[in-house]
Amino acid sequence: MTRLPPRPRVLLADDHTRLREALRDLLEETGFEVVGESGDGADAVAMARQLEPDIVVIDLRMPVLNGLDATRLIKDGRSATQVVVLSAFESPELERQAREAGAFAYLDKGTMARRVHRVLLGAAVQAVLATNLGPQGQEPEAG
Amino acid sequence: MGRVVEGTGGQRSGVGAGERETTNAMLRSVIDGIADLVYAKDAEGRYLLVNLAAADASGLRPDQILGHTDADLLPGPAAASLRAADRRVIASGLPHRSREEPVTPDGPRVYQALKAPTRDAAGRVAGVVGVSRDVTEEEQAQAARRRLLGRVHDIQEEERGRVAVGLHDGPLQGLATLGFKLARAKELLADGQTRPAMAVLGACEADVAGEVAALRRTMHDLRPLVLDQQGLAAALEDQAEAVRARAGLAACRLTMRLEGGRLDPAVEIALYRVAQQALANVADHAGATEVEVRLEQAPAGDVVLAVADDGCGFDPASVAGGGGGFQFGLTVMAERVEALGGRLTVRARDEGGTVVEARIPGPTATPAAPEGRPA
Numbered sequence: 001m002t003r004l005p006p007r008p009r010v011l012l013a014d015d016h017t018r019l020r021e022a023l024r025d026l027l028e029e030t031g032f033e034v035v036g037e038s039g040d041g042a043d044a045v046a047m048a049r050q051l052e053p054d055i056v057v058i059d060l061r062m063p064v065l066n067g068l069d070a071t072r073l074i075k076d077g078r079s080a081t082q083v084v085v086l087s088a089f090e091s092p093e094l095e096r097q098a099r100e101a102g103a104f105a106y107l108d109k110g111t112m113a114r115r116v117h118r119v120l121l122g123a124a125v126q127a128v129l130a131t132n133l134g135p136q137g138q139e140p141e142a143g
Numbered sequence: 144m145g146r147v148v149e150g151t152g153g154q155r156s157g158v159g160a161g162e163r164e165t166t167n168a169m170l171r172s173v174i175d176g177i178a179d180l181v182y183a184k185d186a187e188g189r190y191l192l193v194n195l196a197a198a199d200a201s202g203l204r205p206d207q208i209l210g211h212t213d214a215d216l217l218p219g220p221a222a223a224s225l226r227a228a229d230r231r232v233i234a235s236g237l238p239h240r241s242r243e244e245p246v247t248p249d250g251p252r253v254y255q256a257l258k259a260p261t262r263d264a265a266g267r268v269a270g271v272v273g274v275s276r277d278v279t280e281e282e283q284a285q286a287a288r289r290r291l292l293g294r295v296h297d298i299q300e301e302e303r304g305r306v307a308v309g310l311h312d313g314p315l316q317g318l319a320t321l322g323f324k325l326a327r328a329k330e331l332l333a334d335g336q337t338r339p340a341m342a343v344l345g346a347c348e349a350d351v352a353g354e355v356a357a358l359r360r361t362m363h364d365l366r367p368l369v370l371d372q373q374g375l376a377a378a379l380e381d382q383a384e385a386v387r388a389r390a391g392l393a394a395c396r397l398t399m400r401l402e403g404g405r406l407d408p409a410v411e412i413a414l415y416r417v418a419q420q421a422l423a424n425v426a427d428h429a430g431a432t433e434v435e436v437r438l439e440q441a442p443a444g445d446v447v448l449a450v451a452d453d454g455c456g457f458d459p460a461s462v463a464g465g466g467g468g469f470q471f472g473l474t475v476m477a478e479r480v481e482a483l484g485g486r487l488t489v490r491a492r493d494e495g496g497t498v499v500e501a502r503i504p505g506p507t508a509t510p511a512a513p514e515g516r517p518a
Contacts, residue, residue, distance in 0.1 A: 016312070016316040018316070018317075019316050019320040025324075025343075088315050088316070110319065110322075112322070113325075113326030113327075
């Protein structure tokens with residue numbers, strides 16, 4: 001897998017702790033820096049404002065605040081931060097809503113790790129572009 | 144009893160008066176033996192004939208009815224409705240079916256009435272003859288069946304929802320986690336870091352075992368295979384042990400006396416669900432230290448399942464209707480038992496705690512199974 005220097009900064013938001021830890025270990029192993037972890041949507045929004053990560057990987061079904069609402073608030077707070085939704089639900093409608101909320105990409109939890117990694121690299125590039133040039137839109141349908 | 148209108152057939156064939164009387168008596172017996180309401184009225188609505196069932200339904204003697212109209216006997220709106228139905232038959236000269244809802248001495252009733260015109264010797268419509276069937280209980284039973292069916296569907300959907308959430312939070316997350324760990328192990332191996340990779344793979348192996356155990360629990364909650372294969376007694380033993388471990392109970396005693404052999408499968412699953420729900424209530428609400436599960440059936444006698452705990456008892460108000468999930472669980476239990484003609488009771492024990500008892504009428508034993516718990 002391609003390594004992107006310097007290490008893109010990632011915030012992980014998922015109330016399933018074991019999954020979050022496994023994803024953290026994988027991302028750390030493959031060139032990302034996990035700067036924070038959160039188990040609920042409201043906490044994720046607060047951490048995103050504080051840490052200003054390049055990428056937030058967020059689950060949809062979370063306590064306190066769901067992933068869609070959290071995505072809107074994160075994008076409202078800092079549009080350069082790219083939100084990648086990682087959901088258990090494979091649903092075109094949820095994907096449409098996530099993109100409307102400002103998500104860079106929508107991935108289901110059955111997605112191969114290789115593709116998750118590729119999408120996060122794309123999100124990292126987009127975050128750099130958005131930081132330097134302003135928002136340039138969202139990821140085209142990632143295949 | 145009313146007069147039976149003399150048949151014209153007898154007159155035409157020249158049958159004698161004595162024979163006609165015999166025929167009338169026979170017809171009267173037949174008509175009085177009919178459970179439906181049978182009656183005849185003239186064109187003005189005066190009763191010419193009523194059978195015993197019709198008289199009983201009105202709460203009057205036949206002689207109080209004959210010669211009178213519905214307007215003499217019933218409240219205005221009810222009489223008008225019956226008269227309108229009669230007039231329709233008289234005007235059309237054709238039979239007519241109608242639904243009638245009179246208020247009788249026993250309260251409101253529902254009848255399905257079939258009325259037909261009677262004719263004189265010249266073929267002119269002379270009145271109405273009718274048969275009305277009391278369908279009150281039948282309609283109430285149909286309404287109850289519809290309500291029950293709706294409730295079954297609701298319960299089914301709630302159950303499916305719980306299973307979906309369980310699969311979402313359990314195996315799905317577990318497998319996604321496993322995928323990330325395996326990907327990491329691959330990365331480590333690609334970097335030549337064999338030892339850390341082996342550690343990750345070891346964790347994956349443990350995760351798989353954990354997920355298999357979780358799936359097995361889900362499957363067991365859906366339908367314990369042991370119930371089908373080994374019967375209710377064995378399934379209850381497993382269930383009791385699981386609850387004892389989950390709720391940290393000092394003891395969960397089982398007393399099984401099934402003298403009639405394996406129970407009917409419908410009874411086994413119903414009683415298993417009752418025990419499952421009752422034990423879940425004990426674990427979640429009772430704060431008990433000990434539980435006793437008793438399953439008994441004398442040969443050809445009632446099957447009795449009782450779950451007794453020594454916990455904090457229950458609030459009768461919650462059983463009466465305000466108890467949320469606890470109440471819902473009791474209602475579902477009661478419906479399952481009642482569907483098999485049985486009865487569920489919940490009572491407080493004198494020494495503290497609660498007894499949930501399901502009693503299902505026997506005989507429900509299937510002759511094929513030789514004993515309560517085949518090996």
